[in-house]
Amino acid sequence: xxxxxxxxxxxxxxxxxxxxxxxxxxxxxxxxxxxxxxxxxxxxxxxxxxxxxxxxxxxxxxxxxxxxxxxxxxxxxxxxxxxxxxxxxxxxxxxxxxxxxxxxxxxxxxxxxxxxxxxxxxxxxxxxxxxxxxxxxxxxxxxxxxxxxxxxxxxxxxxxxxxxxxxxxxxxxxxxxxxxxxxxxxxxxxxxxxxxxxxxxxxxxxxxxxxxxxxxxxxxxxxxxxxxxxxxxxxxxxxxxxxxxxxxxxxxxxxxxxxxxxxxxxxxxxxxxxxxxxxxxxxxxxxxxxxxxxxxxxxxxxxxxxxxxxxxxxxxxxxxxxxxxxxxxxxxxxxxxxxxxxxxxxxxxxxxxxxxxxxxxxxxxxxxxxxxx
Amino acid sequence: xxxxxxxxxxxxxxxxxxxxxxxxxxxxxxxxxxxxxxxxxxxxxxxxxxxxxxxxxxxxxxxxxxxxxxxxxxxxxxxxxxxxxxxxxxxxxxxxxxxxxxxxxxxxxxxxxxxxxxxxxxxxxxxxxxxxxxxxxxxxxxxxxxxxxxxxxxxxxxxxxxxxxxxxxxxxxxxxxxxxxxxxxxxxxxxxxxxxxxxxxxxxxxxxxxxxxxxxxxxxxxxxxxxxxxxxxxxxxxxxxxxxxxxx
Ligand SMILES: Nc1ncnc2c1ncn2[C@@H]1O[C@H](COP(=O)(O)OP(=O)(O)OP(=O)(O)O)[C@@H](O)[C@H]1O
Ligand SMILES: [Mg+2]
Numbered sequence: 269x270x271x272x273x274x275x276x277x278x279x280x281x282x283x284x285x286x287x288x289x290x291x292x293x294x295x296x297x298x299x300x301x302x303x304x305x306x307x308x309x310x311x312x313x314x315x316x317x318x319x320x321x322x323x324x325x326x327x328x329x330x331x332x333x334x335x336x337x338x339x340x341x342x343x344x345x346x347x348x349x350x351x352x353x354x355x356x357x358x359x360x361x362x363x364x365x366x367x368x369x370x371x372x373x374x375x376x377x378x379x380x381x382x383x384x385x386x387x388x389x390x391x392x393x394x395x396x397x398x399x400x401x402x403x404x405x406x407x408x409x410x411x412x413x414x415x416x417x418x419x420x421x422x423x424x425x426x427x428x429x430x431x432x433x434x435x436x437x438x439x440x441x442x443x444x445x446x447x448x449x450x451x452x453x454x455x456x457x458x459x460x461x462x463x464x465x466x467x468x469x470x471x472x473x474x475x476x477x478x479x480x481x482x483x484x485x486x487x488x489x490x491x492x493x494x495x496x497x498x499x500x501x502x503x504x505x506x507x508x509x510x511x512x513x514x515x516x517x518x519x520x521x522x523x524x525x526x527x528x529x530x531x532x533x534x535x536x537x538x539x540x541x542x543x544x545x546x547x548x549x550x551x552x553x554x555x556x557x558x559x560x561x562x563x564x565x566x567x568x569x570x571x572x573x574x575x576x577x578x579x580x581x582x583x584x585x586x587x588x589x590x591x592x593x594x595x596x597x598x599x600x601x602x603x604x605x606x607x608x609x610x611x612x613x614x615x616x617x618x619x620x621x622x623x624x625x626x627x628x629x630x631x632x633x634x635x636x637x638x639x640x641x
Numbered sequence: 642x643x644x645x646x647x648x649x650x651x652x653x654x655x656x657x658x659x660x661x662x663x664x665x666x667x668x669x670x671x672x673x674x675x676x677x678x679x680x681x682x683x684x685x686x687x688x689x690x691x692x693x694x695x696x697x698x699x700x701x702x703x704x705x706x707x708x709x710x711x712x713x714x715x716x717x718x719x720x721x722x723x724x725x726x727x728x729x730x731x732x733x734x735x736x737x738x739x740x741x742x743x744x745x746x747x748x749x750x751x752x753x754x755x756x757x758x759x760x761x762x763x764x765x766x767x768x769x770x771x772x773x774x775x776x777x778x779x780x781x782x783x784x785x786x787x788x789x790x791x792x793x794x795x796x797x798x799x800x801x802x803x804x805x806x807x808x809x810x811x812x813x814x815x816x817x818x819x820x821x822x823x824x825x826x827x828x829x830x831x832x833x834x835x836x837x838x839x840x841x842x843x844x845x846x847x848x849x850x851x852x853x854x855x856x857x858x859x860x861x862x863x864x865x866x867x868x869x870x871x872x873x874x875x876x877x878x879x880x881x882x883x884x885x886x887x888x889x
Contacts, residue, residue: 590694591731595781597715598691598725599745599797606716609744613735613780 283349287314287360290353299352302532302564304500307471309417309445311354311391319390322418324366325383329376332406335367343367343397347423348451348477355449355475358393358419365395368408370430372401379407379627386416386444394420398434402427402455407624410436412446413468419447426458428482433461435627437634440469450476454485454514463622464491464520465631466501467638475504480511487516492615492631494638495561497526504534505550509543513577518550521618523611524561535567535581544575554585555614557607608639642835643669643706643722643804645690651700652682652689658699659685661862667805669835674848674873676841677859678881683841684728686859687809691725692718705805720749722804726794726811728841732782738793739763739777742800749801766796769829771822787814795826805837806830812847824850845877860884 281299282289292313293300300312310316326334337344344365350356370376386392400406404427412418426432432452440446446469452460466472478487493501507516522531535550554563567581588610596606615635622628645667652660659682667673677683689696690703692715703710710718733741742763747753754762767774770792782790791811798806808827812820824847831838831851840851848856848870856872857864858881865884866872 589731592733594693594715595727595731595733596736596741596745598719598727599741599801600716600719600748601744602716602748603714605744605748609736609741610733613733615735617735617780 281351283351284356285345285349285359287353287356290356293353303473303502304471307445307500308354308447309391311357311417311419311445311447314357316391316417318361318393320386320388320392320417322384322386322392322394322414322416324394324396325385326366326368327381328368329378329380329406331370331374331376332380333369333371335369336364337367338364341365341367343399344395345423347425347453348421348449350421350449354419354447355421358395358421358447358449361393362395362420363393365397367397367399370400370404370406372427373403374401375405376407379409379624381409381411383411383413386412386414386418386440391417391419394418396420396422397425398423398432399425400427400430400432403429405431407433407627408435409627409630410434412436412438412440415441415444417445421449421451424450424452424460426452426454426460428455429457430455431459433624435463435465435622435631437631438464438466438469438472438474439634440472442468442470444469445471447473448475450474452476452478452487454478454480454487456482457484458486460485460487462487462489463631464489464503465634466491466493466503467634469499469501471500473502473504475506477506477508478516479508480514483511483513485511485514489516489518490618490621491520492618492635493520493522493531494615494635495522495524495529495531497560498528500530500532502532504532504536506536507538507548509537509539509546509548512543513545514543515546516548519618520552521554521615522563523555523557523615524563525557527560529561531563533563533565533583537569537579537581539569539571539573539576539579541572544573545577546573546579547577548579550581552583555611556585556587557611612636612639643837644704645723645805645837645839646704647690647701648704649701650686650689650703651698652685653697653699654685654695659862660689662701663863665857665864667837667839669804669837671854672831672838672840672851673855673857674840674842674853675857675859676843676873676876678885681859682862683859684809685862687725687807687841690807691715691723716748719801719803724798724801724803724806726791726798726806726808728809728813730782730790730794732780732784734780734783736781737778738781741781742797745797746800762800766799769799770796770826772796788816788819791815791823792819795823799826799830802833803836805839807839807841809841810843811840812842812844820847821850827851845873848873858884
């Protein structure tokens with residue numbers, strides 16, 4: 269089991285659109301100390317040649333509009349400023365952005381599915397903006413597959429009283445490298461639900477961030493990951509409570525097996541002075557299935573106001589419980605299947621939270637396939 | 642016709658010898674009660690037969706119809722026809738009762754039951770044990786009361802139809818109604834075919850519903866006395882003192 273050190277404050281981290289403002293990380297920085305930089309294939313030091321390709325296919329709900337726009341489009345880059353070198357690299361290097369707009373008061377009749385398929389040698393950079401206008405409701409699926417060295421920024425701009433549910437599946441080929449930033453910005457009384465499923469890829473480093481522009485925002489971010497031998501799957505959450513009476517809930521669960529399977533989970537929650545009445549909880553649990561696998565889990569809550577409605581965090585990593593396996597085996601269920609049932613149960617409890625049946629089944633299917641390997 | 646034969650069984654837990662030579666033969670059609678003081682090794686016997694990894698067999702044999710159970714994995718023992726109703730059934734988060742039962746029935750029968758048939762069997766089984774249908778969707782034993790857990794153990798036994806069932810204090814913690822319901826379940830199971838029951842208990846009250854053919858007194862890790870149903874009455878009146886003294 270990994271370290272449980274308190275990270276340094278994320279409050280004063282640098283943010284800039286200019287790549288030159290970020291030094292090339294050495295691996296000693298708090299932000300980078302868990303990530304094996306040598307496996308980033310140059311995404312962090314400017315040496316990656318932009319010869320790869322990630323195709324974006326969109327199956328859109330009839331109510332939404334989909335556009336491919338240039339860097340100069342006014343809607344791009346409004347909701348965030350890059351806060352690490354790879355995010356800034358992606359911002360600097362992407363050529364076309366996909367902009368998805370859910371018009372005011374529209375309630376989408378089906379999920380909008382974006383399939384991102386990687387191919388070719390070399391790096392690729394992407395940018396997606398999802399704009400949910402006031403009082404609209406939408407469900408979005410991001411499906412990542414293929415082989416890629418890919419860095420991207422995704423903006424989720426959720427308008428007043430609007431609701432966005434996102435499922436992002438990272439099921440890349442074994443050699444893929446993906447460094448991604450999700451930036452959710454919630455207006456007054458906006459609801460944001462994010463469900464991350466990370467299964468495939470050599471190195472995936474996903475940073476879901478949430479910020480609030482007005483009171484009443486409600487963010488729920490869940491994730492499941494399954495780390496096999498040699499994989500590095502890292503999730504870095506940051507919820508910045510800068511407005512009063514907003515909510516956030518984070519629940520990530522992972523299972524790890526095999527030599528050098530490495531999971532990293534960082535959960536930073538900041539409750540600023542002005543964010544009175546904040547209600548937040550974050551949780552990470554890891555199931556270590558074999559020797560040689562390692563989970564680093566670092567929750568960090570910075571509370572700068574005395575007036576919170578609730579604030580807590582927890583982190584636990586442990587082995588499969590022998591008593592569970594024994595009980596199932598004592599009913600005739602073979603060991604491998606008993607183990608699968610328990611792991612599926614552990615991760616599946618979280619998946620049950622997905623309200624859209626079609627997407628829930630899809631995620632369960634992906635997990636099932638992973639467990640059957 | 643099935644026979645469970647326990648021959649000179651010695652079992653240790655963390656290098657401490659708990660069972661010190663247990664001999665017992667259970668034949669189908671017969672019900673054996675085992676009674677004995679706390680800590681005498683009754684659960685150890687039950688778990689060791691089922692193959693719990695915590696217990697180390699240091700000597701002896703356990704044969705089910707001539708097959709050495711001790712050579713088999715836990716699940717193989719169950720598929721061979723052994724069932725253990727546990728004293729403290731564990732809670733398994735995220736695994737639903739119906740999913741678990743379907744997996745278990747599939748494993749024990751060697752083929753998946755037809756969905757409709759299974760649903761019907763499950764419903765009938767639950768009804769007979771006064772278990773609310775909603776339990777099928779709940780996580781296995783999670784948040785169940787003590788009595789609810791025990792009923793589910795009996796439900797599993799009835800669905801899996803083992804040759805020999807070991808019931809470890811299935812009567813403990815049951816209220817009068819639950820005791821009756823559970824006893825009826827055990828009696829249905831006994832009547833359903835050629836099955837043997839090894840019933841571990843502290844109380845004669847269940848033995849009024851589930852009539853044993855034999856009663857064994859367990860003390861200090863072995864059987865110290867055997868008799869018919871009248872022995873249970875004697876134990877209730879006199880306690881275990883004479884046996885615990887003798888075994889020390
Ligand atoms: N892990 C362990 N380490 C040491 N001793 C143990 C361990 N597990 C069980 N024992 C001991 O083994 C003995 C037998 O325990 P067992 O549970 O078999 O008793 P029992 O007859 O079922 O008692 P009860 O009537 O209370 O259920 C007890 O003295 C118990 O403390
Ligand atoms: Mg006991």
